[in-house]
Amino acid sequence: MENHQPNNERAQWGSRLGFILAAAGSAVGLGNLWKFPYITYENGGGAFVLVYLAAIVLVGAPIMLGEILLGRRTQLGPVGAFRFLGRDRPGGRAWVGVGILGVVTGFVILSYYSVVAGWTLRYIVLALSGKLAPLADDPAALQTFFGTFLSNPWQQTFFHLSFMAATVGVVYFGVGHGIERAAKVLMPILFVILLALLFYVVWTPGFPRAVAFIFRPNFSELTRGGVLEALGHSFFTLSLGMGAMLTYGSYMKKRTSIPKAALTVCVLDTVIAVMACIIMFSIIFSFDIQTTKSSTILFTTLPVVFFKLPGGAVISALFYVLVAFAALTSTISLLEVVASYAIDELGWARRKATLIMGGSIALFGILNALSLGSVDSLSKINLIGRPSTAGVFGTLDYLASNWFLPVGGFLIALFVGWLLTKNETLQELEMGHGRMKTFGVWRFLIRFAAPLAVGAIIVSVILGAEYQ
Ligand code: PHE
Numbered sequence: 001m002e003n004h005q006p007n008n009e010r011a012q013w014g015s016r017l018g019f020i021l022a023a024a025g026s027a028v029g030l031g032n033l034w035k036f037p038y039i040t041y042e043n044g045g046g047a048f049v050l051v052y053l054a055a056i057v058l059v060g061a062p063i064m065l066g067e068i069l070l071g072r073r074t075q076l077g078p079v080g081a082f083r084f085l086g087r088d089r090p091g092g093r094a095w096v097g098v099g100i101l102g103v104v105t106g107f108v109i110l111s112y113y114s115v116v117a118g119w120t121l122r123y124i125v126l127a128l129s130g131k132l133a134p135l136a137d138d139p140a141a142l143q144t145f146f147g148t149f150l151s152n153p154w155q156q157t158f159f160h161l162s163f164m165a166a167t168v169g170v171v172y173f174g175v176g177h178g179i180e181r182a183a184k185v186l187m188p189i190l191f192v193i194l195l196a197l198l199f200y201v202v203w204t205p206g207f208p209r210a211v212a213f214i215f216r217p218n219f220s221e222l223t224r225g226g227v228l229e230a231l232g233h234s235f236f237t238l239s240l241g242m243g244a245m246l247t248y249g250s251y252m253k254k255r256t257s258i259p260k261a262a263l264t265v266c267v268l269d270t271v272i273a274v275m276a277c278i279i280m281f282s283i284i285f286s287f288d289i290q291t292t293k294s295s296t297i298l299f300t301t302l303p304v305v306f307f308k309l310p311g312g313a314v315i316s317a318l319f320y321v322l323v324a325f326a327a328l329t330s331t332i333s334l335l336e337v338v339a340s341y342a343i344d345e346l347g348w349a350r351r352k353a354t355l356i357m358g359g360s361i362a363l364f365g366i367l368n369a370l371s372l373g374s375v376d377s378l379s380k381i382n383l384i385g386r387p388s389t390a391g392v393f394g395t396l397d398y399l400a401s402n403w404f405l406p407v408g409g410f411l412i413a414l415f416v417g418w419l420l421t422k423n424e425t426l427q428e429l430e431m432g433h434g435r436m437k438t439f440g441v442w443r444f445l446i447r448f449a450a451p452l453a454v455g456a457i458i459v460s461v462i463l464g465a466e467y468q
Contacts, residue, residue: 010075010250010251011174011175011176011251012175012176012251012252012253013175013176013180013251013252013253013256014176014180016253016256016257016261017184018176018180018183018184019248019251019252019256019261020261020264020265020268021180021183021184021187022179022180022183022248022329022333023239023245023248023261023265023333024183024187024264024265024268024269025182025183025186025187025326025329025330025332025333026239026244026245026248026329026330026332026333027237027238027239027265027266027268027269027330028187028190028268028269028272028273028326028329028330029113029237029326029327029329029330030113030116030117030323030326030327030330031233031236031237031273031330032237032269032272032273032276032326033272033276033298033322033323033326034116034297034298034323035233035236035237036052036233036237036273036276036277037276037277037280037281037297038297039229039230039233040052040214040277041281041297043221043222043223043226043229043230044218044221044222044226045213045214045216045217045218045221046213046214046215046216046217046218046221047217047218047219047221047222047226048221048222048226048229048230049214049215049217049274049277050217051222051226051227051230051231052230052233052234053270055230055231055233055234055453056234056238056266056269056270057266058445058449058450058453059231059234059235059445059449059450059453059454060234060235060237060238060240060266061238061262061263061266061445062413062442062445062446062449062450063235063238063240063241063409063412063413063446063450064238064240064245064262064265064266065258065259065262065429065442065446066412066413066416066417066425066446067240067243067245067246067249067412068245068246068248068249068252068258068261068262069249069258069416069425069428069429070082070085070246070249070412070415070416071243071245071246071247071248071249071250071251071252072249072250072252072254072258072428073085073424073428074250075250076250076344077099077103077243077246077247077250077337077340077341077344077345078098078099078100078102078103078242078243078246078247078337078341079096079099079100079102079103079341079344079345080099080344080345081099081243081246081250082095082096082097082098082099082415083095083096083099085415085419085420086415086419089419090419091419095411095415098408098411098412098415099243101242101404101407101408102241102242102243102246102337102408103242103243103337103338103341104404105241105242105400105404105405105408106242106243106244106334106335106337106338107338107357107360107361107364108396108399108400108404109242109334109400109401110167110331110334110335110338110361110365111361111364111365111367111368111396112365112368112393112396112397113327113330113331113334114160114163114164114167114327114331114361114362114365115156115159115160115163115365115368115369115372115393116327117163117324117327117328117331118156118158118159118160118161118162118163118369119149119159119299120320120323120324120327121159121162121163121324122149122155122159123299123303123316123320124317124320124321124324127313127316127317127320128317130313132303132306132307132313132316133307133312133313135303136303136304136306136307136312136316137307139300139304142300142303142304143300146296146299146300150372151372153369153370156369156370156372157366157369157370160362160365160366160368160369161362161366163327163328163331164331164358164361164362164365165362166328166331167328167331167332167334167335167358168335168354168355168358168359168362170182170328170332171332171335171336171339171354171358172350172351172354172355172358174350175251178332179332179333179336182328182329182332183329183332186325186328186329187325187329189325190322190325190326190329191272193318193319193321193322193325194272194275194276194279194322196318197279197315197318197319197322198275198278198279200311200315201278201279201282201283202282204282204283204286204309205285205286206281206282206283206284206285206286206287207278207282207285207286209281209282209285210277210278210280210281210282210284210285211278213281213285214274214277214278214281228456228457228460231453231454231456231457232401232402232405232406232457235405235406235409235454236401236405237269237273238265238266238269239330239333240405240409240412241404241405241406241407241408241409241412242337242404242405242408243337243408244333244334244336244337246412247333247336247337247340248333248336250340253432254431254432255431255432256432257432257433257434258428258429258431258432258433259429259433259436259438259442260433280297280302283302283305283306283309284297284301284302284305286305286308286309287305287308298323302316302319303316306319335354335357335358335361338357338361339353339354339357339358340353341357342356342357367392368392368393368396371391371392371393371394372391372393402461403458403461406454406457406458406461407458409450409454410450410451410454410455410458413446413447413450413451413454414451416446417443417446417447417448417450417451418447422443425443426439429442
């Protein structure tokens with residue numbers, strides 16, 4: 001299927017809100033609720049948060065606009081979009097490689113993301129069955145429980161496959177009936193749970209210290225590695241660099257404003273990440289708890305604290321439901337990139353594409369599920385960040401987060417900033433928006449700030465710089 005023309009029969013979001021909720025659903029995930037709090041913790045709070053906010057504004061947001069505009073202009077997924085727009089430009093067909101990289105990255109990330117997401121299912125069951133309370137009473141027992149759970153191949157596989165089944169179940173029904181409907185149900189619930197938890201923690205003794213930790217910058221805590229980590233995370237958390245936003249943009253109506261939608265998604269993602277931090281730190285600071293392995297906070301520390309507070313059983317169940325929902329709307333977007341590739345490029349029917357691609361990722365992901373030997377191996381896992389040696393899981397994560405996403409983002413920024421003409425981008429961004437006063441600022445950021453910043457991450461990874 002050569003040279004796709006933008007097609008008119010492509011599925012579309014039912015409304016502007018549909019796109020925003022689906023895209024925010026993709027962005028808000030384990031990155032916000034798991035990763036962001038613990039890297040903020042490790043990097044000493046306030047100053048790191050400021051750099052992260054700057055990265056979102058100067059790098060993340062401009063690339064998000066760029067990705068969405070590529071998708072909406074071509075009405076194609078990443079492979080088709082780059083083939084179509086790359087044709088008559090320098091580099092020509094080689095640009096298709098960026099699309100293919102995106103599809104491969106989606107495949108890889110989903111294969112381990114759903115393993116971690118599966119753990120939340122285990123904890124929901126645990127909380128609801130009343131078995132979390134006695135464990136939480138004894139931190140050592142909880143630690144042992146978690147370690148045993150990680151090294152149990154059947155349970156790891158079972159929960160990973162369950163999460164994949166839920167993901168396939170949504171994507172199977174398509175853009176409007178599947179993804180948009182799921183986002184419209186899950187995202188408001190997620191937001192309400194977050195607000196409820198936030199309201200709850202305001203009354204805990206750790207709240208003032210949490211707020212000070214997050215909002216009072218102490219620049220002596222900030223390292224060069226921390227700056228790079230903040231930059232890298234701004235990518236992962238906004239689902240950029242692999243065509244997820246591009247694909248969602250391809251279902252966007254021409255009368256929807258891209259700048260407004262992108263801005264809303266960035267703001268929602270950031271607000272939710274900060275809320276998650278406030279919630280977690282308030283709870284942790286309320287008690288004198290040592291959090292040595294910060295990457296396991298979510299599963300080994302939080303439960304202990306939940307049950308020290310009134311209403312622990314309800315709070316903990318709600319909390320894990322929240323994380324599961326957030327993860328599901330992200331896994332949906334990852335699968336959609338891979339499935340829509342099969343639909344657009346290989347001409348498969350959606351149901352076949354979803355089942356076969358989802359099934360392959362699920363099978364491949366079993367390798368990840370089985371590669372977790374112990375809690376120790378977990379401490380080496382990072383959804384983004386440091387080089388890791390934790391088996392298949394760690395290696396894939398390292399490749400995807402440190403290489404594929406930044407390289408993809410870098411190339412996307414170059415393509416949109418330097419190869420598309422000013423008029424092409426202006427036209428697409430103003431369509432459905434009216435005059436865009438900040439166009440000049442956006443164009444400057446995507447041409448200079450974004451490639452330079454992302455280039456810095458890539459160079460530092462090549463030089464083997466530790467992210468700490
Ligand atoms: N943004 C998601 C999160 O923060 C992860 C993700 C990355 C989803 C890339 C899709 C694409 O958890």
